[in-house]
Amino acid sequence: MMTPGFLYMTGALLLFLPLNNKTRYLLSILITAGALMVTFSLHPGDRLQLDFLKYTLIPLEVDPISKLTGLVFAVGGVAAVTYSNFISAFGSLRLIFVFIGSALTVVFSGDLFTLYIFWELMTISSSLLIITANDETKRTGYYYFLMHLAGSLCLLWGIFIQYSATGRLSLNAIEAGIPFFIIAIAVKLAFVGFHTWMPLVYSKAPFYVAVVLSIYTTKVGVYVMSVLVPDIHWLAYAGLISALFGIIMALRQTQIRKLLSYSIIIQVGYMIIGISVGTTEGTTGAVFHLVNHILYKTVLFMAAGVVIYTTGKDHLENLGVLGRRLPITSVATWIAFLGIAGVPFFNGYMSKTIIKEAIQEPLLTWGLNVMSFGTCLLFLKFMYYAFFKGRTIPLQKKPTISMQAGLVFLTLMMIVVGIHPTVLENVTSMTVDIHYFDTKHMVSGVQPFLWSIPFFILFKQYFLKDPKRLPYFDIYPIIGNVFVFIGYKLSHYHDGNLNRYWLWATTTLIILWLLMI
Template identity: 30%
Template structure:
């Protein structure tokens, strides 16, 4: 059997898409992930594609249960996103999306750090075009900020790889940890930070909430599936059991809730919600037990599907109405009932309702947390679960389709968009009803049972009281209203503070330059006036000088010249 690396079909199809038009291109796009999935299934676990650089042996393809799960996930995500975007007639978006998906596959099957770095950079390069494809000034600036942070991630990764290679004499991509010393320790920290940027760690997360809402309706669906999940895979591969990740993940699960509740742009609400869900995955990787790792990667699988479904439903709203702010929407359930139902399925899944996909993976992480002595982390995750129900489970469908009647009467989106959303909704229900199908693909064997009395009752009570709190706050007019505003968090530092400081510095330099120039011109003018005054009829240069005085002056000048020459 010919061994074909999973990324290769996507790169070849991207080249063919430049030449094809119309239905042949659409057929190619749909068949591609199906053929790729079959190829990956036949490859199974194993490795191939060894190549040498200097004294290092590199590996193009290395598959085990961890990487295979993400490989299957990325093919499914690509299929759904491609079907969703079939109505688009934009070569830039279609080619960039294929290269982007292929780069994600190349990264998760990379057997060494240098190969990982190549696909890591391709992820940044190809994904930014999905932001710029919207062709607006806001999208262009957001894409520049997005690209800058991802280039920083690549530089950190490359520096860490160099130090790691020097310390260990190998570039194999495996467990690293942060406990190493010397150059190895510095390299490991640099790689950890590089992964953290792409995983949207706190303080370096704003590329996600900034760029994703500015992308095209279809581009955002692709973006939500690949970049952050590649980072989750990389952390699970290199840093499982790193306790620092528990605290980072708990922070990620909590802080986006407060921004999502007050945010008006519903796609930005989902971007904050994506960080919230990443927090659960990072906590699981930090705990590092078999159950926790299984829970983290299972939740990554489910998140791609239900978060993709929510982004698709909001993308459909944006396409059909031209609006995405909660303050401008409402009442759409009357003319978009199918989209409304599909959105509610996605909302129920992310909220971890029993019989929906989020329940069978999120509970694994929370069980691992409380089972390993992280009681306060479990409480934080419980609070985060209630928060995500508020901002994604209720706010998104309520303000988009219900709430006040905005007077909008939009039609249902194109059939291909409804089909893609229906596939994602079916997967949300299938995984929630029969989780063993997903559990069989997890990295470790598990006998976990999500549907026991404790898990079900705890989650139902949480959801019930969260819904009750939302209704009470809304009736009392205490719930933050949807206002046409722009909310900044950490990005205020580089979108407001730094530009203002730079403008102030430049203005100060120009003021100092003007003062120095004015003082210099004033001094020159004074000197010119003084010299001119000496040449006036009554000036010193107009006087009659005795010959002896002139001779004495010449002797003095000659003496000074000789003294200087002697000193030199």
């Protein structure tokens, strides 16, 4: 019995061997397939315990939620590695393996120490993946690293407070340090106010890097939230506010990957609401939505990557190649669009239905309807450019077979979940007493989509215009400049005078002692 993430770690080491492209491709596929099989073979209740110094660590603990999350992470790993195999450099592929392995290990972690180590390894590997991609992404990678490092430090401080208060490293009994855990998760979730890294990174990093990040980064945040800080009711309203912000910003975008990035904030809002309502049904719906979101959002990022790869452009108008020159990508995009819109018989419908059933408060119910309506408008804009308004431009090159294979693999998964929504329940013991295809739920699922069509037709001129200046304000560079300025000024006092240093240290100790009295 082993954590499937360790297979990816082993794969990262094996990729240091001098291999040709075909051998590398075969090895990569074998490792991802092996990790998927290992994850599938795990059963709720499986547990691996190790003694480290005076602590008891649990690098592997399986329950229904971690089993389902781990499975979709492993499926996403197969698709992402297949998609990027022949278009990424050796070094990037090794970092992708470390990143995916770390995410899988976080999901199956049974203690705070293990969770923190691999949470931090996710940050390091993904930051290096961005920084080393090319010269243009270095600054973006540093920004991403600093944002996530701040989140990791909050997580570490929360762990210190929790352990000091309880003497336990268990994941399921968080009693102290909750504000620090929430901030750490908020950074990973790209919650409004902590979101600035995501549209920046996803739009500037290589498209295959954006595909991998879109699968794991925010979803790890959702999973850890469901484990560490569930049932905090006010977070449901915070999730609603974050989602509404995502709708407004996404509708204003003209760059493909920025539009998709802000739409992630909307879908994460569904998951936050489901986890925060404090019911088993809500948590189940949130986890199922995590699965569905990985499927359809990854397909959309892959489709955007195909457009960028074949045209060299990253603008909505260049989506026109989907409807005219890329039939496989076009079909996958349509299925993903109907899934994210929550249309019956497509995968997003089932998880949105569960979350709606779990909500009993009118304001949250209204919010979910607005979120569904806004999501439909957003992707009508996407599809309008792809199949009606987009320019027909010549392809510079054709997408690789591996890119199309990754798309097809996830599209088939979406179709299966959409037609047989109980398949996710059958994989684990997470069951919901809902008749998905009764009239009430189907009408509720299709209404936002139907209403959005005439609304989009009437007001599309406001959604399609290219704004000269988008409202954008990022406070974090300002904070960083303030710290640099203060540090520069203080550096003048570090002149090697030992007596001055002793005076500072003694004064600080006296002040701390007075505060403790």
